[in-house]
Amino acid sequence: MNSKGKFYLSTAIAYASKKPHIGNTYEVIFADCIARYKRMCGYDVHFLTGTDEHGQKIEDLAKEAGISPKEYVDNVSGIIKNIWDNVGASYDRFIRTTDEDHERAVTHIFNKLYEQGDIYKSEYEGWYCVPCESFFTETQLKDGKCPDCGAEVKKTKEEAYFLAMSRYQDKLMKHIEENPDFIVPESRKKEMVNNFLKPGLQDLCVSRTSFKWGIPVEFDEKHVIYVWIDALSNYITGLGYDVNEQGELYKKYWPCDVHIIGKDILRFHTIYWPIVLMALGEPLPKQIFGHPWLLFGQDKMSKSKGNVIYADDLIKHFGADGCRYYVLAEMPYANDGSITYESVITRYNSDLANNLGNLTKRTAAMTNKYQGGTVIAPTCEGEPDESLKAEVKKTLDEYFKLMDEFRVADAAEAVFTMLRRANKYIDETMPWSLAKDEAQKDRLSTVLYNLLECIRIGAVLLSPFMPETSEKIFAQLGTAKRDFDSVAEFGALEAGLTVTDADALFVRVDEAKVAEELKAEAEKALAATVKKPDPMPEIGIEQFMENELRTAQIIACEPVPKSDKLLKIQLDLGYEKRQVVSGIAKFYKPDELVGKKVIVVANLKPVKLRGVDSYGMILASGEEQVRVIFLDPETPLGERIR
Numbered sequence: 001m002n003s004k005g006k007f008y009l010s011t012a013i014a015y016a017s018k019k020p021h022i023g024n025t026y027e028v029i030f031a032d033c034i035a036r037y038k039r040m041c042g043y044d045v046h047f048l049t050g051t052d053e054h055g056q057k058i059e060d061l062a063k064e065a066g067i068s069p070k071e072y073v074d075n076v077s078g079i080i081k082n083i084w085d086n087v088g089a090s091y092d093r094f095i096r097t098t099d100e101d102h103e104r105a106v107t108h109i110f111n112k113l114y115e116q117g118d119i120y121k122s123e124y125e126g127w128y129c130v131p132c133e134s135f136f137t138e139t140q141l142k143d144g145k146c147p148d149c150g151a152e153v154k155k156t157k158e159e160a161y162f163l164a165m166s167r168y169q170d171k172l173m174k175h176i177e178e179n180p181d182f183i184v185p186e187s188r189k190k191e192m193v194n195n196f197l198k199p200g201l202q203d204l205c206v207s208r209t210s211f212k213w214g215i216p217v218e219f220d221e222k223h224v225i226y227v228w229i230d231a232l233s234n235y236i237t238g239l240g241y242d243v244n245e246q247g248e249l250y251k252k253y254w255p256c257d258v259h260i261i262g263k264d265i266l267r268f269h270t271i272y273w274p275i276v277l278m279a280l281g282e283p284l285p286k287q288i289f290g291h292p293w294l295l296f297g298q299d300k301m302s303k304s305k306g307n308v309i310y311a312d313d314l315i316k317h318f319g320a321d322g323c324r325y326y327v328l329a330e331m332p333y334a335n336d337g338s339i340t341y342e343s344v345i346t347r348y349n350s351d352l353a354n355n356l357g358n359l360t361k362r363t364a365a366m367t368n369k370y371q372g373g374t375v376i377a378p379t380c381e382g383e384p385d386e387s388l389k390a391e392v393k394k395t396l397d398e399y400f401k402l403m404d405e406f407r408v409a410d411a412a413e414a415v416f417t418m419l420r421r422a423n424k425y426i427d428e429t430m431p432w433s434l435a436k437d438e439a440q441k442d443r444l445s446t447v448l449y450n451l452l453e454c455i456r457i458g459a460v461l462l463s464p465f466m467p468e469t470s471e472k473i474f475a476q477l478g479t480a481k482r483d484f485d486s487v488a489e490f491g492a493l494e495a496g497l498t499v500t501d502a503d504a505l506f507v508r509v510d511e512a513k514v515a516e517e518l519k520a521e522a523e524k525a526l527a528a529t530v531k532k533p534d535p536m537p538e539i540g541i542e543q544f545m546e547n548e549l550r551t552a553q554i555i556a557c558e559p560v561p562k563s564d565k566l567l568k569i570q571l572d573l574g575y576e577k578r579q580v581v582s583g584i585a586k587f588y589k590p591d592e593l594v595g596k597k598v599i600v601v602a603n604l605k606p607v608k609l610r611g612v613d614s615y616g617m618i619l620a621s622g623e624e625q626v627r628v629i630f631l632d633p634e635t636p637l638g639e640r641i642r
Helices: 022-041 056-065 069-086 100-115 165-178 186-197 248-253 263-280 311-330 341-371 385-404 408-429 438-462 467-477 511-529 541-545
Strands: 006-011 044-052 093-096 119-129 134-136 154-163 258-262 288-291 294-296 337-339 549-559 567-572 577-582 597-601 607-609 612-614
Touching (some): 006 248, 022 044, 022 069, 022 258, 022 294, 022 408, 056 069, 100 119, 100 263, 154 263, 165 263, 258 263, 311 341, 337 341, 341 438, 341 511, 577 612
Antiparallel strands (some): 119 134, 607 612
């Protein structure tokens, strides 16, 4: 295959705070699938991934663990790299933001932007979210919390350096308008333009003084360079870029052909990062693809919810290729995908064991039984043959278009539709019946050849998805025809090859057994994260009895206007009725609560919440997932809780 030039792609670099779950790992599997596909198309591919290792969160976690931040990120980055390796990521560089060449280049980038006036010193006052490492204004908060992740924020005021984003707003908007495929899918582009660019950009805080774990500002060392300059610059520093010299890899591969980025951090990559590049005078990436999330059922994966699945657990049960295939086949192009224990097992059994595995095993076994394992050239075409070949051609026509558009799930479905057609072809032609009639010898050879060729083509097309499985199939067929050029025409499989009768590629698993094992592993992981709470000061019984806890029944409930969090609740305590306001609107609908009996703190001082009076508080547990404490329906009203 002739060279088609260079192709540079990257993932976002993973934050080295904790072990990534399968939703995080999906991105590197997806990127690897595209990288392998492009290599097979004839491109000179460079694939970059790695870890983001600075920031307050890591500084805090290291302190909590009693080790240095560098020790902490060395450990977590090693875990992440090991997972990337185990899922078969064929990256060319795994960059770490603690790498010496990266830190040096980032220092020079910051200095240049400052010297030319794109970075200036001022003072920042606003609300800061530690998990997101982002500042927000009062109006940007959602119910007083981070609008992105929902975490608590804290008021921060500090001296800081700012990137003059507003200078480049019009230039960036013009670039997006003139390059319609710069941000894809289209829905992501509209979100960025309408929600962030059109309302107007605020200058961006790019340094911090409240923590030390970061790259120091060379000329003002009480400041460290913030993530928007530090982490985002990895896409060029990983190629050897420095402001004073451009490495050979940078000259060869930049601009990036595509950044593959989760939709939750798309703003940073489609607005902040292009503006940094504009300020540096460097070309912008050709495309930024914002992929959706892989959810657990309908929820985001969270350790606190106990719904986290890790790649290494999936690999243990289904192998690396089984893990890869599931996430690639299950994730839609634009909408969020969903993973459940049951869906993983069902897809594995259906697509891999019953379809691909069974087809390959049956065909190899029949070739060995009826032809001594030898591939014989077809000489006797029959009725179903053209239908099978038409399905193969249709698949090829669809596959390359879909892969070029990053619609990998649809491409996988096209291949497996073809394989299902091949399984049907076995039932139509009945090779076991043909083998009983010597006069049908040539017809049998043709049927088996068509099946083997279909399997070979399937293995070629699945190589970016399941590289180990494809290699096993090629080895079983003994063929050297394993590139995209070889699938241009049906019939490239060489006659005279010897097919081995190997073990099944995939063996059905017991759904109930494996589902229980996966659940147990998730529960074990959750238990390992549960920390003993810091003890509160002891109190005497007298202090406890100062809390007047009473039983009550909810008789009416409605949302508080202009609040996503608060519900206005009317209570009957038996001896009186009263109103309370509770922050549980995200967890309960009003009609779910009416009629329920609860515990209310009856002697709290009245307060106003969003202009609504509240005379008490109902008891609930939890933080990320709040659960109201409900009483037995027979519980009398107004009883004192002791």
